[in-house]
Amino acid sequence: MQYISTRGQVPPVDFSTAVAHGLAPDGGLYLPETLPDLKPKLADWADLSYPQLCDAFFSLFATDLDRAELSAMIERSYQNFDHAEIAPVRKLSDSLYVLELFHGPTLAFKDFALQLLGNFYEAQIARTGKPISVLGATSGDTGAAAIHGLLGKKGVRTFILYPDGRISPLQERQMTCTGADNVFPLAIKGSFDDAQAAMKTVFEDREFADEIGLSAVNSINLARILAQCVYYLYSFYRLPAALREQTTFVVPTGNFGNVLAGWLLQRMGVPIKGFRVATNQNDILHRLFQTGTYALGDVAPSVAPSMDIQVASNFERFIYYAEGCDPDKVRAIMQTFKSSGQYTFENFDPGTFSSSRTDDAGIASIISEVYRKYSYVVDPHTACGFTDLPEGPNLILATAHPAKFPDTIAEALSVDSTHPSLEALKAKEVVKHFVEPTPEAIKAFMREHKQA
Numbered sequence: 001m002q003y004i005s006t007r008g009q010v011p012p013v014d015f016s017t018a019v020a021h022g023l024a025p026d027g028g029l030y031l032p033e034t035l036p037d038l039k040p041k042l043a044d045w046a047d048l049s050y051p052q053l054c055d056a057f058f059s060l061f062a063t064d065l066d067r068a069e070l071s072a073m074i075e076r077s078y079q080n081f082d083h084a085e086i087a088p089v090r091k092l093s094d095s096l097y098v099l100e101l102f103h104g105p106t107l108a109f110k111d112f113a114l115q116l117l118g119n120f121y122e123a124q125i126a127r128t129g130k131p132i133s134v135l136g137a138t139s140g141d142t143g144a145a146a147i148h149g150l151l152g153k154k155g156v157r158t159f160i161l162y163p164d165g166r167i168s169p170l171q172e173r174q175m176t177c178t179g180a181d182n183v184f185p186l187a188i189k190g191s192f193d194d195a196q197a198a199m200k201t202v203f204e205d206r207e208f209a210d211e212i213g214l215s216a217v218n219s220i221n222l223a224r225i226l227a228q229c230v231y232y233l234y235s236f237y238r239l240p241a242a243l244r245e246q247t248t249f250v251v252p253t254g255n256f257g258n259v260l261a262g263w264l265l266q267r268m269g270v271p272i273k274g275f276r277v278a279t280n281q282n283d284i285l286h287r288l289f290q291t292g293t294y295a296l297g298d299v300a301p302s303v304a305p306s307m308d309i310q311v312a313s314n315f316e317r318f319i320y321y322a323e324g325c326d327p328d329k330v331r332a333i334m335q336t337f338k339s340s341g342q343y344t345f346e347n348f349d350p351g352t353f354s355s356s357r358t359d360d361a362g363i364a365s366i367i368s369e370v371y372r373k374y375s376y377v378v379d380p381h382t383a384c385g386f387t388d389l390p391e392g393p394n395l396i397l398a399t400a401h402p403a404k405f406p407d408t409i410a411e412a413l414s415v416d417s418t419h420p421s422l423e424a425l426k427a428k429e430v431v432k433h434f435v436e437p438t439p440e441a442i443k444a445f446m447r448e449h450k451q452a
């Protein structure tokens with residue numbers, strides 16, 4: 001399997017190279033040259049365990065990796081989850097299901113991909129003998145999951161940009177209390193969008209990338225998206241057989257990486273009915289699906305901070321397919337969006353996507369209402385999924401554990417929402433650094449702290 005860039009200005013590469021680059025050298029995002037047809041495999045895969053399914057799926061994509069080594073890495077990646085099913089599906093009613101994606105080490109859906117990516121990077125270092133410097137941007141969860149996926153891996157330095165004061169205190173502690181001397185949480189003044197934009201510019205400097213061994217942990221890295229495909233398929237099988245093809249997958253959305261993974265799986269032939277893009281008050285994607293115009297607004301901090309995003313980086317992958325796999329059109333659209341802050345699609349077709357928006361007051365009342373109805377505590381991001389549910393059965397992706405957002409939960413409910421792994425962080429020392437969110441300042445910091 002080869003991987004192409006959405007911007008079409010670099011030659012196709014193999015899986016390992018796409019993972020190592022993260023962002024394609026032309027500034028585009030990697031995608032598989034062709035998507036496999038999974039239909040003939042669906043019956044055989046139905047009863048596989050989570051790691052077995054992940055292995056079967058990745059064997060179609062990571063075709064340049066040694067098969068036995070791939071299986072071993074996948075096996076290791078799901079050992080630190082605290083639920084035997086890894087991604088359990090919980091029934092709230094006959095037509096409402098929740099896919100719990102918070103049983104990994106940092107209690108958010110990011111662990112599914114970042115535990116695996118950590119192992120991919122470890123293997124890459126062993127293969128090439130070259131150390132790597134990972135650079136990521138986070139609105140709270142990716143950073144923690146990346147740091148924990150890479151903790152203890154030899155030859156890795158991890159640099160994570162995040163908007164100071166705009167993530168939950170416990171999310172910050174997950175990144176800043178590791179005690180590891182190769183982990184650098186970098187607080188910036190500004191929003192996640194500012195951090196992500198500066199990060200992408202750093203990746204475009206190929207000379208710097210080669211010098212420092214730069215790698216990406218955000219969902220610009222295709223390995224992230226592919227690993228996220230697996231839980232859609234796993235949960236599809238866990239729904240009652242009669243409901244599978246009628247069920248809408250409801251996905252709390254910010255950077256569009258999570259829902260894109262499900263949508264790609266649908267393009268590979270898995271008969272998922274459709275997707276609900278559930279945004280918080282930072283609703284650029286909701287407005288897009290309602291109007292066909294993708295128009296930048298200001299980021300307004302919310303009680304679902306990990307979705308405080310306006311420039312959804314994976315939207316470029318959607319545009320690639322929506323515009324007939326034409327990289328020239330992708331480049332033109334991205335250029336228009338960059339220069340004017342908006343783009344209107346002609347004859348926009350949302351396909352099987354629908355969308356919703358929930359503001360802070362809505363999130364608080366949903367948390368109370370869901371608890372009252374089902375005795376179930378949802379985190380503020382997952383809460384967005386409960387707004388105006390589509391007709392028919394729905395499966396809501398629970399993207400984070402409520403314990404990460406105790407203040408919002410306490411305002412809505414009087415239940416104990418603590419988690420021991422987070423409580424343990426409260427006594428630890430916080431170590432963080434401040435940088436300007438400019439590519440120059442980030443590169444200077446990384447050079448100063450690179451591997452000796």
Ligand SMILES: Cc1ncc(COP(=O)(O)O)c(C=O)c1O
Nearest residue numbers: 141254255256257258306399400
């Ligand atoms: C808890 C939580 N929910 C939802 C999202 C949105 O996911 P995505 O950015 O893939 O759309 C994020 C951040 O990515 C998150 O951390």
Ligand SMILES: N[C@@H](CCOP(=O)(O)O)C(=O)O
Nearest residue numbers: 138139140141142218219306
């Ligand atoms: N919500 C994310 C933002 C980054 O998203 P990613 O999926 O592209 O890594 C976060 O929690 O950091």
